[in-house]
Amino acid sequence: MAKPTDALQRLRRVHEDAVLDALRSSGALSRTELINRTGLSRTTLFAIISEMVERGAVVEIEAPVSGARGRGRPATLVALSPEAGQLIGLDLARHRVHLAVANVSHQIIATGMEDVPEGAGVTEQAEAAVRLIRRVIEERGVRLGALEAIGLGLVGVMDDPVLPAGIVPARYTPVTELLEREFGVRVAVDNNARLAALAENTWGAARSVDDMVYVRWSVGVGGGFIVGGRLVRGAHGAAGEIGHVSLDPAGPPCHCGSRGCLERRIGGRALLESCAARGILLAGLDALVAAAQDRVPEVCELISAAAADLGRILADTVVQLDPERVVVGGEFASLGSLVLGPIRAAIARLSLPNSPRAIEVIPADLGANASAMGAIALLLHEEPAIPAHLRPARD
Amino acid sequence: MAKPTDALQRLRRVHEDAVLDALRSSGALSRTELINRTGLSRTTLFAIISEMVERGAVVEIEAPVSGARGRGRPATLVALSPEAGQLIGLDLARHRVHLAVANVSHQIIATGMEDVPEGAGVTEQAEAAVRLIRRVIEERGVRLGALEAIGLGLVGVMDDPVLPAGIVPARYTPVTELLEREFGVRVAVDNNARLAALAENTWGAARSVDDMVYVRWSVGVGGGFIVGGRLVRGAHGAAGEIGHVSLDPAGPPCHCGSRGCLERRIGGRALLESCAARGILLAGLDALVAAAQDRVPEVCELISAAAADLGRILADTVVQLDPERVVVGGEFASLGSLVLGPIRAAIARLSLPNSPRAIEVIPADLGANASAMGAIALLLHEEPAIPAHLRPARD
Structure with missing residues (x-):
């Protein structure tokens, strides 16, 4: 059930979503337009925008000059950052690591895979994942400065001993730690069959x-x-x-x-x-x-x-x-x-x-990359898919 | 998935929830306090409040006079209406109609039941339900002016031909129509075993x-x-x-x-x-x-x-x-x-x-009234439990 105490927490996320939705559907908007679109107070809207500018989710751009706009300072518009919000999805399957990269518009802009030897340990899988990421971003000219989070699909049940920081099964912490260290972003995990379901629900047959x-x-x-x-x-x-x-x-x-x-x-x-x-x-x-x-x-x-x-x-x-x-x-x-x-x-x-x-x-x-794509969907649909403690840190 | 287009619709509901939560947890609050608590703009907050006053969900009361408050008009506070938001839950079980009534604080204030003969038709069940409601409100001195909605638990699968107005199975429309006519409020329905689950989740074993x-x-x-x-x-x-x-x-x-x-x-x-x-x-x-x-x-x-x-x-x-x-x-x-x-x-x-x-x-x-209580929970937890087309009309 929605607990009464959830409502105020939910509020902030819904506010951010409303801002992002407005920008996604209308392109750049002024703060005034955003206030009208979202019903948020000036104070709340400005606070949200400056926090989103800070973390690179949106950028400020100058409004195109138009006669009707009149005198004074050129208006500043807020727009989705074209380089913000890149997401990487990984799937550590039994013999292979799959990769997908999505841009801020939730389009898959690159995929790739790398075989790992039968019986490879978790550390070998993690290293293969890092190599694969580096190779694909080099080959495709993907800039990693805008990387926001990594989603990770894993084999098996996720109910191993729970770590304080999240629900990564203990056997997989070498992977998440390596990825966090190498790329400086939060890593969210889920079972890879579930992630394939999420991918089919986001881009595929359902x-x-x-x-x-x-x-x-x-x-x-x-x-x-x-x-x-x-x-x-x-x-x-x-x-x-x-x-x-x-x-x-x-x-x-x-x-x-x-x-x-x-x-x-x-x-x-x-x-x-x-x-x-x-x-x-x-x-x-x-x-x-x-x-x-x-x-x-x-x-x-x-x-x-x-x-x-x-x-x-x-x-x-x-x-x-x-x-x-x-x-x-x-x-x-x-x-x-x-x-x-x-x-x-x-x-x-x-x-x-x-x-x-x-x-x-x-x-x-979807084909062999379904789970890697689902790992991106996991990050995109934060509210429904990621428990609070798994949500990528936002500040 | 949360569709982008949902976000703005969700926003209004979340705003109302935030106002209600603030009032539930803090009692009466001024509009300024509500603005601070919810982060809503003056315009949005005032619009929401006046709509809620109109439909009787909240009332305006005079703030207690205090030295610190200074001169001028006495401040007006907004509070949950003590008589608002009464909800009735009904369960049309096989041989019996169960009833529960909840107040605005989500407390069950009355329950009751009435036997119906084996093999009674839907119309007989509906009439028994109306009699039961009238009897219980009379015996318990419940005022019905504040009734907001009726939740109705039914036996069986809910996937009969869908009516434009909702998902009431065709065989039950005599019941919902009679209740709507008699009490002037919307009626939401669900399967009564599911409602018992919801009641256990709201007040009971889970x-x-x-x-x-x-x-x-x-x-x-x-x-x-x-x-x-x-x-x-x-x-x-x-x-x-x-x-x-x-x-x-x-x-x-x-x-x-x-x-x-x-x-x-x-x-x-x-x-x-x-x-x-x-x-x-x-x-x-x-x-x-x-x-x-x-x-x-x-x-x-x-x-x-x-x-x-x-x-x-x-x-x-x-x-x-x-x-x-x-x-x-x-x-x-x-x-x-x-x-x-x-x-x-x-x-x-x-x-x-x-x-x-x-x-x-x-x-x-919970005992025999579980499903009737669940029918109230269905109304209380609108967001998670009731599809949009079933939500009681708000204006």
Whole structure:
């Protein structure tokens, strides 16, 4: 619930947002125009503007001279700083670091990636991330003086011991510390499947959809939910772990400690093992997807059955969260109806079929950079997505 | 996501909230004090205040005379109107209408209930609700001139054909129309299990808990989720339907159109049938709960097994939503560890056991009036709980 005490804190953020929105939609505005647009007092508006000038979020420019404006000092306008508010998004995936850079207008202006060796430690991943950032900003001529914050997507549950400064899991502090040291900005973290959900909600297959279920079906199975327009993190940063819903409480043990988890049955690794057990030896996930695209019957059967299992779990999620759209990402999503068909059928059959609702099930729009882009979205949509203690320091 | 275009709309609501919060926490304040407290411009503040005076939300009072204040007109203070902002919450349950009345300080000042005959139509329910309101306000001396809005809890999914004016399911429009006609205020509706969740989050077992799963285990099985401090409604008003998660897609058909639904297996009606099949004839839900309290072995076994089924579904919900607390309401919750034990065990076993989290499973605090109280909470927490089109008209 909105606590009464939140209101005054919220006020300042809403004031800043209102100023930024006015500038985004109208370009440069005078302080008087901003006062009229936002309803803020002169004192409040001036204080907000000078603080935003200070931190480089907005700049003061001279108004173009016009006859109607009359005599006196040329008016000063306030505008979004063209170099302000650059954001970097990183995704430390299992074998690869992905990068995206966004400008103040929330446009992605550069992306990149760098492989890290299988089994690389957190420090190696962090160093690869720093190299990747330096390389991309050099190649693309991105100026780093305007960098405001770094968003970081990580594998796994975020509920490790909580540090005083934030909720970065202890195992990842070498990464955040290195990034903070190298680039002098705050680093916000979240689970990378959740960030992919946020990216699809910001730029992709569920843009502006307020209630959305995202599942990433890849080597593992992850997910993220947008509920009422906000990313769901959970009380311990563990929300969205669709892959660890149990299909069978008596099933084989999973690394999460439970049994019969969805990921254990339909994750890329499990499907490769199932193929191998049938004498179909495939080099990896890409080969598995390619075999399905080539319509190898056993592979298609396996994946279709796996999609039905996924659909059954998603049907439960749909019953509980009642989304407008279900977005399926990850490598398997490229298989189209082979995968989407069984999911749609399960949802139609098991999710309140007598209360007909238009729940779309569609493939994700964004590719391998989705989580890095989501890490930028995490920074952009501070209010809904970042808890207060994670918000980049503003002064 | 917070859309840029939302910000200015949000602004006005936040301004009003800030004024109300300041008045709630400090009592009467002068306009100058309110300007200082809220950072609003004189123009904005005066406009807001005069609009709030007009609709009776605040009143102007004379400041107590004090030496320091000096000469001139006595200062006028603004205060919350003691008679403003009364809210009525109604719950049209299956056989009974529940009522709660709250004052401007969000205190429940009266409750009441009235039975309606089994199988009563919507119109009969509505008439019973009007009678109940009239009776309670007369008995308790509640003045209705200050009534601001009525919240209404309803059984079932809210995704029936949407009316232009709101999301009241078509089958309930006779109720909302009668209430609007009789009392001249807007009526906001929501599912009554979700409203019970909201009430527990506002006054009960999960007060101020931002991430909470609520299940109501009674004749049926309903639920409601609070995620990031907000009630989850879903895209079609159907979120929280835990009772219609399928335990067994090949199981017996359910009225919702799916098969093997949790409610079909563990709802009070199903358990009474199971008892009957074992030769234990019980008059109804109260008798079933009493038999369990009397430790009738077969009844305890049945209920304990049902709690394990519920726990299995709740474990999935916990994996996906990662709440801080699970609250179990409804008649079965009064059975304590017989019910909570198996639920806790299932969650501990199936919800990311290797990522130890403190997830409490506790019984609900509020009784039969929970949903009526939740209907008041729906009105109180307008911003998080009521979509814009449901918000009581303000001018």
